[in-house]
Amino acid sequence: MPIPDENLARDKNISVEQLHLLRESRGTTNDSLAGLPEAALRRAIRRIDYPDMPRLRAQFRLEQQRDDDGRIAPDALIAAVSSRDRLLADATAPSIAGVPVAPRTSPAGESLAGLSTSAWEWLGPGNIGGRTRGIVVDPADPSRLWAASAGGGVWATVDGGVTWTPVDDFLANLACACIAMDPSEPTRIYAGTGEGFSNADAVRGAGIFQTSDGVHWSQISSTATPDFQFVNRIAVSPSGDVVLAATGAGIFRSDDATRATWSQVLAVAVGDVRFDPADGTRAVGGAVDGAEAWFSRDGGNTWTAATHDAWSGRVELAYASADPAVVYASVQATNGEIWRSDDGGQTYEHRKALGPDGMPAPYLGDQGWYGNSIWAGDPTDRDLVVVGGINLWRSQDGGGSLAEISTWWAAPASAHADNHAIVSHPAYDGVTNHTIFVGNDGGVFTGDLATVGAEPNPPYTAGWTELDNNYGVTQFYAGAGNVSTGKIIGGAQDNGTLCFDPAQGTEQWTTIFGGDGGWCAADPTDPNVFYGEYVFLNIHRNTDGGTTDDTTGDRYISGQFWNEAIGRWDWKPVPFQIPDAFSRQALFIAPFLLDPAQPARMLAGGLQLWRTDDAKRANTPTSGPRWAPIKPSAGSAISAITVAGTDSDQVWVGHRNGMVFRTTNGTAAAPTWQRVGVSGPSPLTPQRYCTCITVDPSDPDTVYVAFGGYLSDNVWVTRDGGVDWSPPSSGLPTAPVRAVAIHPRRRDRIYLGTEVGVFASEDDGAHWSPANDGPANVSVDQLLWMGETLTAVTHGRGMFRIDLSGV
Secondary structure (H helix, E strand, O other), rough: OOHOOOHHHHOOOOOHHHHHHHHHOOOOHHHHHHHHOOHHHHHHHHHEEEEEEEHHHHHHHHHHHHHOOOOOOOOOOHHHOOOOOOOHHHOOOEOOOOOOOOOOOOOOOOOOHHOOOOOOOEOOOOOOOOEEEEEEEHHHOOOEEEEEOOOOOOEEEEEOOOOEEEEEOOHOOOOOOEEEEOOOOOOEEEEEEEEOOOOOOOOOOOOEEEOOOOOOEEHHHHOOHHHHOOOOEEEOOOOOEEEEEEEEOOOEEEEOOOOOOOOOEEOOOOEHHHHHOEEEEEEEEEOOOOOOOOEEEEOOOOOEEEEOOOOOEOEEEEOOOOOOEEEEEEEEOOOOOEEEEEOOOEEEEEEEOOOOOOOEEOOOOOOOOOOOOOEEEHHHHHEEEEEOOOOOEEEEOOEEEEEEOHHHHHOOOOOOOEEEEEEEOOOOOOOOOOOEEEOOEEEEEEEEEEEEEEEOOOOOOOOOOOOOOOOOOOOEEEEEEOOOOOOOEEEEEEOEEEEEOOOOOOOEEEEEEOOOOOEEOOOOOOOOOOEEEOOOOOOOHHHHOOOOOOOOOOOEOOOOOEEEEOOOOEEOOOOOOOOOHHOOOOOOOOEEEEEOOEEEEEEEOOEEEEEOOOOOOOOOOEOOOOOOOOOOOOOOOOOEEEOOOOOOOOOEEEOOOOEEEOOOOOOOOOOOOOEEOOOOOOOOOOOOOEEEEEEEEOEEEEEEEOOOOOOOOOOOOOOOOOOOOOOOOOOOOOOOEEEEEEEOOOOOEEEEEEEOEEEEEEEOOOOEEHHHHHHHHOOEEEEEOOOOOEEEEEEEEOEEEEEEOOO
C-alpha cells in the first residue's frame, strides 16, 4: 500500500507541496522518499531551487572559453591541442622546471591512468567516477569494456571493471557523448564527441574518433567540421558497412570503409539513432528536443516522421531484442512517458507507465532533457523494459506499469543518479544471465535484472555493483590542502566536496559535502578546518579534518541554514549572510579564499567583495560569521581573488569581463580600489573572463593575471604593481589559462594550468614548454602547493601531483 502524502509529509516534517515537488523533481516514489536519510532529504529539497543545474554547469564552463567578442571558434579546441602537440614535438630538453616535457614514446593507456613511468602521481579519486554517456562490451571477451566519459575521454578495462585505463590523451579533453562498436568487427569502435543534450551553449566536441584495435585512436578527419560538433549517438549497421551519426545538425550517413565521406540525410537536431539489430535496412531516430521520432527503411538513406499523439522534448529509443518490430520510446514530456511501436517505429501508442500508487510514474524527474535512457534488450521477453532518469525503473508489461529498481541516495551501494546509458552483457540470455551495464553521473555500474529491485522497500541495493575502480574521470573545479596532514579537498561537478587522505589512498576519497562542489580553502593553522561551497557562493565549513559528510545542515557559513520550525531552508539576517549568495548574484562557481596571514579572515566574491574576520565563529540559526562588503559592484561578477603573500592590505580582484582591481589597504573598513591596466603605454587589454591572479611571494609588484578564451595572450604580467603589462612571449597554445603557480623557492619557475594541460617556464615566463604526461590534454583548473609538491586539479581526470623540491 503506497504511503499517503499527508502521512509522509508529517513524518518528514515537510509540507505536502514540498513532497510533491520532491517526487516529481527527483523522479521517485513515496516509498523511496520514506527511507531518505535526513541529510539526503535536505539536499534534495535544496536542489529543488536549482532545476537547471546541468545547464548552469555547462554555461559556466562555456563562459570561460569565450573571446573578447563572446565567441568560440568551431575548431577552437582542436586548434589548441594541435598547437600544444607542435610545441611538444619541438621540445628537446627532457624536462623544464622539473616537469617532464620530452615527447612520449609509447601510446597512452599502457599503464594505469598513464602514470606508472611518469614523475606525476595520480591521486584519484579512484572511487568516485563521473558522468558516463556510453558503454560498449567486447562480445568475445565480456571482461573488456570501453566507457565514454563526459570529462575524461574514453576509458577501457580488460578485467571487468577491476581497473580502468584512459585510451588516448587527446580524447581526455573532449566531452565524449557516445560510443559504438561495429557488430561485424568488434575491435572497431567509434566515439562521438560533444554533448548536445543541454542547449546551444553545450560543450563542443571534435567530431568522431575511431580505433581498429581498441587501443590506438584517431580522429576521422572528415568529421572535423561544425556539423559534428555535437555527436550525440552513433549507430553501426549489423554488417558494419554503414555508420549513422546523430548530431546537433541532423543525421549523417557514411557507407565507405574509410569513413571519408558523409552525407546529411536528416536536417533536424537528433539525439538518438538506432539500427534494427537484425536488419540493416531498418533504423529509427529520436529528436534532441524536438518531440519527434523518425524511421528509415533503406539503411538510413531517407527518413520519415513517425505517427504519434502530442509529444514534448527529448526522445530516446530502443528496439526490443526479442522482437525488433517492437520499438520503445522514452519521451521527456513533463516527467517522462513511455510509448510503444509494434510496426518498427512507424506509429507509437502511449503506455500508461503507472507507478505503485496507480499514477503515471515520474521516472525522468524534472530533467528528462539531460538524463534519459531506455533498454529492451532481453532476447526472450519483448515486454521487459528498463528506463533510466534519476533512478532506474523496470516494466514487465511493455510499459504498462513501472517499479523502481535503484535508489539514487543509496549510491554507490545502488546505482548513482542521472542515468545515461543501459547496455546488455554479451551473454545476456534472459535465463542464466541477466546482467546489464549502466553509465550515469557516478560512473559505471552493473546490475543483475533477476535481483535488482527485489527488496520489499527501498533502498534497492541488491544486485548492484559499482565499477569505478580507478575510473578517474572526476571533474574538479578547485582544491585546497593542509600541508601538515597531506589531506586535500576538491569541489567536484555533481559529486560534492571530496577529501583525499594520503593514509587511505587513491580509492578511499570521502564525501564531506554532497551536491555540486566548488571553490575550496584549507586553514593552514588548523588541520581540522576546511571550507567548500555548493553553488553561487554558498560557503560551507568542515571542522573534523574532512572526515564526515554534512548531516545537520548547519555547516553553511554564508547564511543559509535548515529551519527546523518550518521544515525548509532559510537564511539568517544580515550581517550573518552574504547577500550575493542569497540573491545568487555570484558566479555559479564563485571564488573565495582565506587570508594567508590571518586564516580567520575570508574574502568571498559575488558582485561585491565580501569579508568576514571570524570565519570560524560558531553557527546558530540566528548568528555565525559576520560579513561586510569591502568592494562595491563593478557591474560584473568577481571571478578571481588573491592576497599578496603575508601583506593582508594588498588584495587583487578579477572580474568576469576582464577588469582587474587592486587595493593597498584591504584590511580597512572601506578599502580604496583602483582599476589597473586601463591606460598607459602597456595596458591590460583582455576583455574576457579573468580566471586567476597570482602574486609573486617575494615581490608583491610582480603579478600574473590569467584569462579564458581560445586566444594566445591569456597570461599577462606586471612588474610594477599594475602600471605596465605584457603578454607572454612564446610557447603557449591558443587555449584558456586557468591557473598560475610560482615555485615557493625558485621564483623564476612558473607553472600554468591550461585547457590542454600543464605548461612550465624556467625564465619568469619568457618561454614555455608543455608537460607530456600526468594531466596531459585535460583542463587543469587549479594548481596548488603542498610544500614544494605541485598538485594539479583537473576537470576530467581527478588530481595529480609532482615533487618539485629538486628544481
